[in-house]
Amino acid sequence: MAGRVRYRASWQQSLPLGLLLGVVVLMQVSNPSLWAQHRSGLSGLPFESRVLAMVPPFLITLELWVLSHYVGVTLTPEGVVVHNLRRRTIPWTGVAEVAVEPVTGGRRVVLYETDGRRTPLRMPSSGFLSRDRRFDDKVATIRSWWLANGGTARVADTAGEFGAWGHARGRLPERLGMRPAPSRSVPTALLLGWLAADAVMAGFAGGPGADHPTLLGRTLGALVALSLLLGAGFLSFGRGVTLTADHLVVQGLRPRTVAWDEIQGIAVEGHRGGRRPVVLEAGGRRTPLPVPRVGRVLWDSEFEARVHTLHHWWRAHAETGTTPAGTALQPSDQTPLLPWRGPRPWQKGVLALACVALGSQILLFVLVGALFLTAGR
Missing domain, CATH: 2.30.29 (PH-domain like)
Structure with missing residues (x-):
């Protein structure tokens, strides 16, 4: 094989992360506290506010570029070049196995080296919000390059075959953890997060007929919200x-x-x-x-x-x-x-609508809470 093959995140995989980071930038830029501060005798925003408004979008844009366009692998006839924050080149003769392992509801490629080192690849990968329809084809390409350029499968009669849940047959990792799938944990976490935000708003907004929230109401609201958030963390990561x-x-x-x-x-x-x-x-x-x-x-x-x-x-x-x-x-x-x-299709539809509704409600609570804080309440 001649030439080079480069695998990085596709635009379908970068879009959810870009939208999420875009919401963060929008919330930062639209923060009223940045535009309501003026110094006496000076026109416009103070220097500190300008830095606070411009640095986070720049860092977020740089992070999006690194995760979307730089991180990945390059296949060459000599070896595989792993593009992370620290770039590494692994010769094909130094790769003992090319395996696929699960990670947080998705799958990723892992290179087992002859010296015992284990190198997970950031790309190609496939997950809940960053699904790659060509993931299996990319895995087969990486494995074919490995075998064609000096690599040797450990189990000859199962070369190119993958066992249960993506593990190469004949080789099991020392430890494997299974957590709830994102399609189960994300809706539950959003529901409990919405209830937590509602408890905080109820505690800090005060009860009916009350001009100002009481210390007891704030304390109860914070405790209820903390309990719900701990429950969301346990259901998502503890089980x-x-x-x-x-x-x-x-x-x-x-x-x-x-x-x-x-x-x-x-x-x-x-x-x-x-x-x-x-x-x-x-x-x-x-x-x-x-x-x-x-x-x-x-x-x-x-x-x-x-x-x-x-x-x-x-x-x-x-x-x-x-x-x-x-x-x-x-x-x-x-x-x-x-x-x-x-x-079934109706299950996907119900779950998508529920996640959108809960996510929008949580975002609304966050924006209203920010207004309360900037207004001095």
């Missing part, structure tokens, strides 16, 4: 499962650690109109997992792949004598479920 070589760690209100050898099977059962995985232990105990899950409205696009990953880790790390590979125990009170085919 999940962690897979290690020895244990399955269930993280929730009551964390538990289950050894792979104590697991008899991993089943999928119906739950409140959706489905969830359940770990069946040797002593007869059933442990429902908080991740992955599918509900009536909220869903996880990688539900089946994540369940397959759980089975793959269990079969790879459990000792012989457990349930044979390819079988999964099913609770006696549950009928077998068909594979989940993904969210």
Whole structure:
């Protein structure tokens, strides 16, 4: 292969980040406190206000350019050039494996080097708000360049094939964490954030017939908002499962650690109109997992792949004598479920409308709160 191939973020991936940073710039520039301050004897804005108004947009624009146009990789016949804040060139003969691993609801390419170093690539990647439809094609291109320029697959009979949930077969990472998918965590976090903003506004605006908010009202509003924000953080990042070589760690209100050898099977059962995985232990105990899950409205696009990953880790790390590979125990009170085919169009529509409505309400609360602060209330 001759020439060079450059992979960076596409405009579809840069658009959500650009819109988000644009809102931040707009809120900064439109802040009334920047335009209401004047010094006696001087016309126009003071120098400090001009710097405060211009520096953040410049830094945000620079950050957007770096993340959208600089970060990525360049494929050459000699090696792969990784463009991060610190540029690195890795020769193809120094790459032991090209794998795909999950990260925060998406997927990214990871290079395992012969010296044991692990190098995740920022691009190409595919996520919830930065989906890349050509991600699989780009992964195949990187792998073909690696094999054509001196790379050798560790497992000859599975070269070019990828196992459960994006991991290269024959090589499992030392640790893998699963968190709620963005399609489940983002709407919940927005709902709790809206309730928190409403509690703050109610506490600082005062009750009916009150001219000024009381200290008790402000304190209660702040405490309620803090509790809701902590709940949003727990539901988004605190729950999940962690897979290690020895244990399955269930993280929730009551964390538990289950050894792979104590697991008899991993089943999928119906739950409140959706489905969830359940770990069946040797002593007869059933442990429902908080991740992955599918509900009536909220869903996880990688539900089946994540369940397959759980089975793959269990079969790879459990000792012989457990349930044979390819079988999964099913609770006696549950009928077998068909594979989940993904969210329906009405679910996507309802979720999109809810996120837009909640996001706009939170932004409105922030703008009104800023006006209250600049007005001296």
